[in-house]
Amino acid sequence: MSDEKITPAASVGESKTQSVNGNNTGRRGFFKWLTLGWIAFGAATGGFFTVMIRFLFPNVLFEPPQTFKIGFPENFARNAVDLRYKKSYNVWVVRDEESIFALSTVCTHLGCTPNWLQTEEKFKCPCHGSGFRMTGINFEGPAPRPLERYKVSISNDGQILVDKTKSFKWEKGEWENPESFLTV
Amino acid sequence: MIDTFKSVIDALSTPTVSFTLLSIFTPLVFPPTDWFDKINRKFGIWRLWTKPGLYTGMGFITFFFVVGYFDPNFNITLTKPDNFPIILMIYSMFFFLWLGMSKAYVNDERIDKGLKPVEYNDPDDKVLVWPDLVYIEFISLILFMVFLIVWSILVAAPLEEPANPATTPNPSKAPWYFLGLQEMLVYFDPWLAGIVFPMFIIFGMMAIPYMDTNPKGDGYYSFKERRIGIFIFMYGWLILWLFLIVIGTFFRGPNWNFFGPFEYWDPHKVVPLNNVNLSEYFWVKMLNTGLPSNIMLRESLGFITVFAYMFMFPIFLAKTWFKDLFAKIGPVRYTSLMLFGLSMFSLPIKMYLRWFFNLKYIIAIPEWFFNI
Numbered sequence: 001m002s003d004e005k006i007t008p009a010a011s012v013g014e015s016k017t018q019s020v021n022g023n024n025t026g027r028r029g030f031f032k033w034l035t036l037g038w039i040a041f042g043a044a045t046g047g048f049f050t051v052m053i054r055f056l057f058p059n060v061l062f063e064p065p066q067t068f069k070i071g072f073p074e075n076f077a078r079n080a081v082d083l084r085y086k087k088s089y090n091v092w093v094v095r096d097e098e099s100i101f102a103l104s105t106v107c108t109h110l111g112c113t114p115n116w117l118q119t120e121e122k123f124k125c126p127c128h129g130s131g132f133r134m135t136g137i138n139f140e141g142p143a144p145r146p147l148e149r150y151k152v153s154i155s156n157d158g159q160i161l162v163d164k165t166k167s168f169k170w171e172k173g174e175w176e177n178p179e180s181f182l183t184v
Numbered sequence: 185m186i187d188t189f190k191s192v193i194d195a196l197s198t199p200t201v202s203f204t205l206l207s208i209f210t211p212l213v214f215p216p217t218d219w220f221d222k223i224n225r226k227f228g229i230w231r232l233w234t235k236p237g238l239y240t241g242m243g244f245i246t247f248f249f250v251v252g253y254f255d256p257n258f259n260i261t262l263t264k265p266d267n268f269p270i271i272l273m274i275y276s277m278f279f280f281l282w283l284g285m286s287k288a289y290v291n292d293e294r295i296d297k298g299l300k301p302v303e304y305n306d307p308d309d310k311v312l313v314w315p316d317l318v319y320i321e322f323i324s325l326i327l328f329m330v331f332l333i334v335w336s337i338l339v340a341a342p343l344e345e346p347a348n349p350a351t352t353p354n355p356s357k358a359p360w361y362f363l364g365l366q367e368m369l370v371y372f373d374p375w376l377a378g379i380v381f382p383m384f385i386i387f388g389m390m391a392i393p394y395m396d397t398n399p400k401g402d403g404y405y406s407f408k409e410r411r412i413g414i415f416i417f418m419y420g421w422l423i424l425w426l427f428l429i430v431i432g433t434f435f436r437g438p439n440w441n442f443f444g445p446f447e448y449w450d451p452h453k454v455v456p457l458n459n460v461n462l463s464e465y466f467w468v469k470m471l472n473t474g475l476p477s478n479i480m481l482r483e484s485l486g487f488i489t490v491f492a493y494m495f496m497f498p499i500f501l502a503k504t505w506f507k508d509l510f511a512k513i514g515p516v517r518y519t520s521l522m523l524f525g526l527s528m529f530s531l532p533i534k535m536y537l538r539w540f541f542n543l544k545y546i547i548a549i550p551e552w553f554f555n556i
Contacts (some may be wrong), residue, residue, distance in 0.1 A: 087350030105349070108550075110374050113352045117439075119452055126354035128370045129440030131457065140457035141440070142370055145550035171550040 064089050069159040073100055073184045081116050081134060091150060091162060092116065092123075094134055099181040102150040102162045103136045109143040123147070137170070146170040149180045186251060193248075194444025197435055200539050206423050207532065214407075216415035233285040241278050258445045261434055265342040268335075270360050270433050277426060287405035301404035354438045354451065363432025364425050370440070371534045373545070373555040381527065388524035392417075395513070395521045420528055459544035462486050479549055486547035490556055493530070498522035 068089055076082055082093040090113075092103040105113050112127035122139075123132040130141030137146045151166040160182065168174035175181075196202055212229055215221035224230055231237050249271065252258035261267060291301040311317065344353070358366045368377040392413075400409035407414060437443040438451040460469075466485045467475050476482045502510040502518060510518050537543040545555040 083350075087348070090349060110369060110378075112356055113349055115352060115354055115439075117452070120454065124439040126352050126356040126438070126440060128366065129457070131439075140459050142372070142459075142544070144373060144545065144548060144553075144555045 066164045067161065069155060069157075069161055070102075071159055073154075073160060073182065076100060079134075081118075083116060085162075086113075089162070089164070091164070093160075093162075094136075095184070096134065099183050100152065100160065101136075101181040102152050104148040104150065104167065106148070107143060108138065108145045108147060109141070149175060151179045152182050153179065154182065189251065190255065190446040194446050197444045199431060199435065199442055199535075202431075203423070203427070203532070203535065206427060207419075210419050210423060211415060214411065214415045214418045216412045221411075230289065233282060233289050238279075238282050238286075241282065242275070245274060245278060252445060255446050257448050258434075260449075261445070265339045266357070266360060267433055268339065270429065273360075273426070274430070277422075284405055285407065288407040291404055291406050292408040295406070295408070301406065303404040355436055355440050357432065357436070360429060360433060364428035367428040367432045367436075368531060371531070371538055373553075375553070376556065381531075384524060384527050388528070391520055391524065395517050395524075397513070397517075416525070424528065424531055457542065459538070459542050461544050461548040462489070462546045463548060465541075465543070479551060483547050483549055486545075486556070489546055494523075494526055497526065 070085055070091075070093060073095075076093060076095040078095055078097065080095060082095070085091045085093060086105055090105045092105060094101055094103055107114050107125040107127070107130055109125065109128055109130045112125050114123040114125040114130065114132065116122075117124050121134055123134075123136075125131070125141065125143070128142050130138060130143035132138050132143065132147050135146075136149060138144070146169075148167040148169055151163040151168070153161050153163070155161040166179070168177055168180035196205070211220045212224055212227070213232065215224045232241065249262065252262045262271070287302070291303075294301060357363060365377065365382065368381060371377070372381070396410070396413050398410050398413065400406065434445045435442055437447075437449040438453070441453050441455050443449055443453070462485060463475060463482050467473055467482065480487075498519070501522070506518075513521070534546075537546075547554065547556040549555065
């Protein structure tokens with residue numbers, strides 16, 4: 001043992017001892033294993049990404065419907081902001097002297113949810129101090145544009161139907177659109 | 185006595201007063217020119233960087249917090265676990281500022297006498313990175329780790345109830361280190377205060393060594409040899425960053441209104457804040473006509489103002505007061521210095537315009553999400 005010269009198996013000139021044909025790990029065999037390896041790798045990553053993409057489409061979506069009924073126009077008091085649908089649908093229902101409209105609860109500055117202050121008669125954002133009047137018009141703080149309004153209509157059974165897929169922006173003159181409010 | 189102190193502090197902490205006072209004091213504490221230096225010497229402000237100055241400063245900060253701790257209103261904000269880092273920040277800010285400035289003043293005196301800075305005293309007295317520096321860093325790392333663990337055991341994490349879209353916390357505050365940015369967002373549109381300015385802060389600080397090529401003060405503390413640079417940096421860091429964090433933490437209450445630190449956080453505090461855009465001031469209040477329907481015509485005055493401030497003003501400065509500077513550093517460095525510098529000073533300008541004229545936006549195009 002001690003006389004034997006130890007050489008690394010992979011060193012040059014050692015190919016004679018490890019015959020090419022004598023073993024399965026020859027050139028051809030190498031490619032066989034390589035192909036197999038790539039197929040296994042591809043299958044594993046493919047499966048992984050399939051599961052990932054499947055994960056993006058949940059079985060159940062706890063999202064409120066974009067179109068919903070909020071009851072009859074008589075249920076809303078004049079010159080008042082209705083907070084009942086704020087939590088479930090992110091909508092304030094406002095009734096002024098002649099109309100009912102649905103305001104978005106997303107501040108137009110950076111997207112916080114403002115609070116309705118009854119005594120001050122304004123929506124006030126707790127994040128950067130933007131203030132909006134009952135109509136949704138911005139008047140204080142950094143908010144650059146008024147709150148958005150959603151489409152409101154009367155459904156067949158006489159209830160108010162709010163459609164959040166269609167919004168109306170004041171700065172584009174869309175509040176003139178008869179779909180953006182209900183005359184009562 | 186204490187009540188007088190509290191009402192004085194409350195009155196002083198009104199942002200219009202406190203921000204103005206601090207903006208006046210910064211050039212006196214870090215005098216950028218001989219004129220300011222003379223006032224600094226006359227009133228003995230430099231004594232802040234002596235040992236008695238350190239004790240006085242630390243004593244005042246501690247007195248302020250102790251009074252605050254026993255005040256029913258300030259106690260609420262002061263003892264919030266979120267605000268603990270800010271108390272640490274105020275102490276460490278003052279201590280390290282004092283450390284650097286006191287060493288700089290010692291060196292300045294030596295340089296005046298024709299001596300070399302303290303750090304040059306013994307050129308053979310070198311400290312090796314390994315093991316000397318790494319060893320110190322390792323020890324401080326362990327100590328800091330111990331501190332963090334003790335802190336996390338002693339103080340429970342300020343977790344709140346699960347998020348609920350129907351009830352937004354009032355006031356809603358960002359993590360303490362972002363409160364300066366949140367304060368900036370009050371005066372600017374999100375794309376400016378949330379994206380452009382933070383990027384300018386990072387790129388501007390990266391650009392400092394390219395714009396300020398003054399080789400003096402390299403490897404030793406010195407104030408006199410780079411006083412303009414130190415002044416500009418200190419104004420940006422102390423006033424426009426740290427003080428805005430302090431405002432956001434202690435002076436902003438419900439509905440994001442201003443409150444003095446000892447004031448009761450009344451959620452119904454009424455503050456008249458009817459903000460008006462420059463275009464409305466110009467067309468409606470000055471010319472008594474309606475806003476023009478053409479957006480570019482409507483905002484033309486705002487565009488001219490911003491263009492004049494960002495592009496004409498630097499050219500004007502380069503031909504007058506900054507003539508020597510322009511000749512010395514050349515057009516490329518001058519342009520970037522002006523870009524970052526004027527953007528930085530646009531923040532206090534916009535704050536004052538908001539406070540005194542209720543000016544909301546200079547350029548207001550909500551149609552295109554473009555407001556400045």
